[in-house]
Amino acid sequence: MLAILLLGSSARSYPLQKGMNAGDLLFMTPQQLRTRFADMKSIGVKWLRVEFDWSRIQPDGQETYILEQHDRIVSLAQEFHISVLGLIYFCPAWANGGHKPPAYPPADPESFARFASVLTARYSSAGVRHWEIWNEPNLGSSWEPRPSPAAYVALLRAAYTAIKQADSGATVVSGGLAQPYNTSTTMQAGDFLDAIYRNGAKEFLDAVGNHPYGNWEKMDGPNGLRATMSKYNDQDKEIWVTEYGAPTDGKGTVVVSEPAQAALLKDAFDRSSRQPRLGPVFWYNYKDWCEKGRPDPDCYYGLLRFDDSRKLSYLQYMEVH
Template sequence: MAGVTGALAMLLFCSVSWSSPVQKGMNAGDLLFMSPTQLRARFADMQVTGVKWLRVEFDWSRIQPNDQDNYALEQHDRIVNLAEEFDISVLGLIYFCPAWANGGHKPPASPPADPRDFGRFASVLAARYSAAGLHHWEIWNEPNLGISWGPSPSPTEYVALLKAAYVAIKKVDSSATVVSGGLAQPYNTSTTMRAADFLDAIYRNGAKEFLDAVGNHPYGNWEKMDGPNGLRSIMSKYNDQDKDIWVTEYGAPTDGKGSVVVSESAQAALLKDAFDRSTTQSKLGPIFWYNYKDWCPKGKDDPDCYYGLLRFDDSRKLSYLQFMEIH
């Protein structure tokens, strides 16, 4: 077990009494670029580590880059079919927009000019994959950031998109669960909105009727979710507190440059704390760790490369072992 000392492992892996099975989720965007052989090997490894949920990206700008009549979904078909085979539930993330649908703006983060186009796309996905057991959909990613919803967040436009997707998905799969886009944790600027402010604004514009759960990316900012002015209090304000909050991204990088970088032991401790919460906090849905494997070899400055449980060379970080210990 590369990079792990016995004493430190024993310290972090002390026994925990779980009151219920933990809904262990995983982000793994690299699946979209794997060969069939690599995919099967990854799914076998995820099964060993106890992954129960997988967040799969359905990037509209890649799937329908040229027009609304042609779809590139062969790799997604493989992933969804393997998830069904390995008994792993899928949360499908539907996001981004091709140039032909965004009204002439810069792709892919600019939203569609007509939300109905997005709704049609969501409908096709829900109809295609419901038979394989995919009944959970997240609508957009971090819509409170300008880099994800260009040029700047718009709660009213987002609600229109959410409504179009919700109605379209439910029409073809009435049992589906629709999760609002996982929210980032910025301050208010000209191109970003605080998560609580954005959530309040979409509720004010009617989002309550078009979501079954709220998505969030706390990244250590749990107080912004559960504190007195957090997301849960916003949901209570609109009498919607009985719905779950799904943590569709959570993690920490172990290399690169910047204040977010932590040691490998600290990453494992953060992972344990996150999944401990799922047994002690009510109305908390699956938690999806970000990511399964580092995207880069050592030596890169970008910390986004190093959120994995595995290093780029497939050696195991302490967090990989910690993930396995959670039940």
């Protein structure tokens, strides 16, 4: 009965833009990639968030780019008519002042901008015209040693300018925000967004990125991100949910049952169909990274288990339209 309820359809007012995170694509063989793309296409994936990790692409200096796997992924996305959101993030040691990579930001935002410009010029003709700048910059674990709204805006400004110079029609999305409490090394999403607007971010983003894991109210509620955007007269821009999901194994309070994961997925896409100015919703993640039994819940966000067997959320993703 639960599966029947989950798979039922509901009235929709806005086009559904079904996205997917799949970081494991970067480590697949060409045949594995083709098989994955065919499967993603079969369940209705329209958008794919592809990681362009600067620390991996230029680990030793700015003269060499390791992009062969990205070339394969972008080519297949074009072949299968799946749009790409490119996530540009992290930094190699040679560009971050000699700190341990990857989460220390660049010492000079212009070096990051040059990298973003190269990516834009390389992939815009293949249809990659949407770029997200950094991942969860309101976490110290992603922006070491602690979040800095002013420094993030400097990076965003430099990247935005470089991307627009290379492709004037490109869309730039601010880094998807995590949902922590305020601590010495983290900032609440709303506080961080307000701070980057105070530092001039409005002119350097086309959409706001967010990761509302379990916190949709903090995005669209009376004190949510949309309200912050309205405060700065920027409410007409879209919010892109560049990650959303829940793990079905491991230890911790975030772990849910497989039926509950499917229900969360359906709720997310139902919300996206009802809300104006909401961009694509990117489910996190396509497949579990680990065999059953590991304590780390990050292993188990997938629609598929590690052995490729399907969770109920896989069927739910296929059914939402």
